[in-house]
Every structure is written in C-alpha cells, then in structure tokens.
Amino acid sequence: MQKKALNYCVSLLLLGCAATPAMAADLSIGDPKTDLGELKLSGFLRAKYQDKSWTGNDHKLTFDAARINLDYTSPKIFGHLEYRCYQYNKLCDFSTLVDAYVGYNINDSHLLQAGLQPVPFGPGRFWESNYYGGVITQIGLEDVHNVGLKYQGKFDTGTQVELAYFTGDGGSYSGPYSEDASRYTTNFVKPEDSSLTHLDEQNMFIGRVKQEIRSLPEPMKGNIGASYWQSDIENKTNGQTGDRQAWAVFGDVSYNNLGFGLTLGKNEVDNKDPLTPKASLMGSFDDNFMVANEGMFYTADVSYKFKNVGKLDAVMPYAMYSSYVKSEDGYDDSSRHLVGVATYYKNMSFVAEYIMGKNDFLIGGPSSSYAQGGDDETHELLNLQFYYKF
Structure with missing residues (x-):
C-alpha cells in the first residue's frame, strides 16, 4: 500500500513538472554558500521509440521514464535523493529509489557519505558516453547503488x-512483474x-584509486585507476556463505x-550452491536472469563533442564495445556494442542509438544469455529517445 501511494505521489509530481516548464528550471530555495544551504529539485521526462529486430511490437512513440532529483548543498552538509519511474503498461507502473544519501565535507578535499549511493567500482557510475549502457550493467558491476558508508579523499x-563498506543492496520497490527484481541496480535477488x-x-x-596523469602535453588530459570488490554471498537456501571478488583497472584520455x-x-562469485555452482540468479528492472559466476569483462568507449552546431548547443557522436567473457567451458560470451549520437538544445536533448547484442537478454537474447548463453544470433535495436530536463 505504501509503495502504491508513493507511485501515485510521484506521478502527480511528474505531471506537475511537465505542466509548468517555465517554473521547473527555478525549483530551488536558498544559497549553497550559506550555512542554511540550498534545496534544489531537478530531473527529466523521457519519451522513446524503438525498433527491435526480434519483435515488431514496439513501433510507437511512448512515454518511457522520468527522474526526480532532490539535492541539498551547504558548505559542510550535503544530500542527494534520486527516484525514477518507468512505464511498462501504464504510467509509473515500475518505480524505484536510486540514491538516498547524506554527506559531510570534512574539508575541501575529504568527505564522508552515508546511505544508498553509487558503489565506487570501475571508472565511475557510468563507464561509457551512451545512454543505454553496456552489458556489464546486467552483471551487477556497473552503475550499482547499495547501502553503506564511503570515505573520499x-x-x-x-x-x-x-574506501567504502556496504551492508547490503538497496532493496526492491514497485513493479508489475517481479516481487524482488523491481529495482534499479542488478543485485542477487529472491527467486520466483x-x-x-x-x-x-x-x-x-x-576501494578505488584514481590518478591524474600530469605529464601529458596540453591540451591532453588523462587518468588511470584501479578498484577492488570483496563481499559475502549468503546462500539463504542452505545457510552457507560464499563470496564475490572482483577487480577492475581503467583509464581515460581526452x-x-x-x-x-x-x-x-x-x-x-562463489555461491556455495551445489545445484547451480556456475551461475547465480540476479535481477533488475523487474526481470530475473542467471549470470555466470566467473568471467573477464571489457568496456571501450569513444566520443567527440561538436559545440555550437548551428542552433544546437552540441552534437556528440559516440561508440561503445562491451563484453562479458565467461571462464566456464561451454558458456557463450555476452556482448553489447553500440554507435550513436546525442544532440543538445537548451533543456532538451535527442538521442539516436543503434545497438547490437549477442547473448544479451535486453537485446533479444534468451533468459540464459548472461549464463550459458546459447544464442548464435546477433540482435539489433534502434533506440530513439527525447529528453526534457527541468
């Protein structure tokens, strides 16, 4: 009942923002430089049109998603809340909390942050320039948001x-299809x-360490870094405890x-499961799927931003390669590759992406895509999105 009421309130707030676009850009109170601080509301509304090679059911323009951000900023204390809702069959029938944290600036260089927040693994929250994301988001290592405490220096x-410690995931919320996979982040979930x-x-x-490369000639800039993830995997079926160990190295240059x-x-991942020791059940966005317990992952991204193109503020073409190469013999690798372009005009943007997926559950693959695979075909998705930001 509480989740339904929250969905209803979010829907009303989104409709209010859409109905008052002139006021939406000024939804802030206070001054971030004062002790009292500033409270600011922002977000986006998004529509989409998709053409899928594996089905002909999506050839229509629909409302896709909305995001609401609430930020508090002061010299010492800050906070952030992000809530999203998506339309599967009706407005906001899937909605989820993404972030809800508070922080304290020890000084200009050091801070503490507590609550539901992005996990500091890989180069950042997003590992690429595109809007759809790479296949590693479905493996539960990219764009992950869990509950814990983080120090940053x-x-x-x-x-x-x-350096961060997370007690657990952010929980499940409201969706039409799954009891426990109604969540933004791909986590281990309760099976149906x-x-x-x-x-x-x-x-x-x-833990994550990033190092700025200062020896590059102007106007080049670059960073390199590494991150490590160690956790307990509690097997609630047999009472045993396994673990996950993951590492990533990364770099960028501009x-x-x-x-x-x-x-x-x-x-x-060691799941202590004698029935399926090579794969584990995970879920997000109201779907469940099995994921191979061991594999190497790769993401490469390139982009170029053209500024002030005619009346447009910017035009940015980009391309991405991402793959999960499974260690188990007989398991087919999962991949998602993408080329696209984003155009920006004031508080609006338009995105066009052509996505190719193989053994990718979100791009036409079977439910076993991220585990043993078994699909020899490459599926394509044309993804068109329109954003209004407030």
Whole structure:
C-alpha cells in the first residue's frame, strides 16, 4: 500500500513538472554558500521509440521514464535523493529509489557519505558516453547503488582515494512483474521459482584509486585507476556463505573534445550452491536472469563533442564495445556494442542509438544469455529517445 501511494505521489509530481516548464528550471530555495544551504529539485521526462529486430511490437512513440532529483548543498552538509519511474503498461507502473544519501565535507578535499549511493567500482557510475549502457550493467558491476558508508579523499598529487563498506543492496520497490527484481541496480535477488537458490550479497568492502596523469602535453588530459570488490554471498537456501571478488583497472584520455576510455577486469562469485555452482540468479528492472559466476569483462568507449552546431548547443557522436567473457567451458560470451549520437538544445536533448547484442537478454537474447548463453544470433535495436530536463 505504501509503495502504491508513493507511485501515485510521484506521478502527480511528474505531471506537475511537465505542466509548468517555465517554473521547473527555478525549483530551488536558498544559497549553497550559506550555512542554511540550498534545496534544489531537478530531473527529466523521457519519451522513446524503438525498433527491435526480434519483435515488431514496439513501433510507437511512448512515454518511457522520468527522474526526480532532490539535492541539498551547504558548505559542510550535503544530500542527494534520486527516484525514477518507468512505464511498462501504464504510467509509473515500475518505480524505484536510486540514491538516498547524506554527506559531510570534512574539508575541501575529504568527505564522508552515508546511505544508498553509487558503489565506487570501475571508472565511475557510468563507464561509457551512451545512454543505454553496456552489458556489464546486467552483471551487477556497473552503475550499482547499495547501502553503506564511503570515505573520499583528494590529494595534491592528483590522487583520489575512495574506501567504502556496504551492508547490503538497496532493496526492491514497485513493479508489475517481479516481487524482488523491481529495482534499479542488478543485485542477487529472491527467486520466483522455488527450485532456484536465493542469494544475498552483504558486507561489501570496496576501494578505488584514481590518478591524474600530469605529464601529458596540453591540451591532453588523462587518468588511470584501479578498484577492488570483496563481499559475502549468503546462500539463504542452505545457510552457507560464499563470496564475490572482483577487480577492475581503467583509464581515460581526452584531447580537446575527443575522449576515449577503457575498462577491464574480472568477476568471480562463489555461491556455495551445489545445484547451480556456475551461475547465480540476479535481477533488475523487474526481470530475473542467471549470470555466470566467473568471467573477464571489457568496456571501450569513444566520443567527440561538436559545440555550437548551428542552433544546437552540441552534437556528440559516440561508440561503445562491451563484453562479458565467461571462464566456464561451454558458456557463450555476452556482448553489447553500440554507435550513436546525442544532440543538445537548451533543456532538451535527442538521442539516436543503434545497438547490437549477442547473448544479451535486453537485446533479444534468451533468459540464459548472461549464463550459458546459447544464442548464435546477433540482435539489433534502434533506440530513439527525447529528453526534457527541468
């Protein structure tokens, strides 16, 4: 009942923002430089049109998603809340909390942050320039948001250090299809099939180090870094405890408006499950799927931003390569590759992306895509999106 009421309130707020576009850009109170601080509301409304090679059911323009951000900023205390809703069959029938954290600025270089927040693994929250994301988001290592405490420190050497402890995931919310996979982040979830094992990830210790490369000639800029993830995997079916260990190394370089990034690493899960020791049940966005417990992952991204193109503020073409190469013999690798372009005009943007997926559940693959695979075909998706930001 509480989730339904929250969905209803979010829907009303979104409709109010859409109906008052002139006022939406000024939804802030206070001054971030004062002790009282500033409270600011922002977000977006998004529509989409998709053409899928594996089905002909989506050839129509529809409302897709909305995001609401509420930010509090002051010299010492800050906070952030992000809530999203999506339309599957009706407005906001799937909705989920993404972030809800507060922080304290110890000084200009060091801070503490507590609550539901992005996990500091890989190069950042997003590993690429596109809007759809790479296949590693479905493996549960990219754009992950869990509940915990994080320390961040920046040093004069150009080094940034983040150390975090997460007690568990952010929980499930409201969706029309799944009991426990109604969530933004791909986590281990409770199975709807009683024959599958219920896993829960806890006690996550995660660290990330980034180093600015200062020896590059102007106007080049670059960073390199590494991150490590260690956690307990509680097998709620048999009472045993396994673990996850993952690492990633990454780097990026830019030259004026040209940017290139590369991330590679390994994921290894011991689920203490005698029935399916090689794969584990995970879920997000109201879907469940099995994921191979061990594999190498790769993401490469390139983009170029053309500024002030005619009446447009910017035009940015980009391309991405991402893959999950499974260690188990007989398991087919999963991949998602993408080329696209985004155009920006004031508070509006338009995105066109052509996506190719193989053994990718979101791009036409079977439910076993991220585990043993078994699909020899490459499926294509044309993804068109229109954003109104407030």
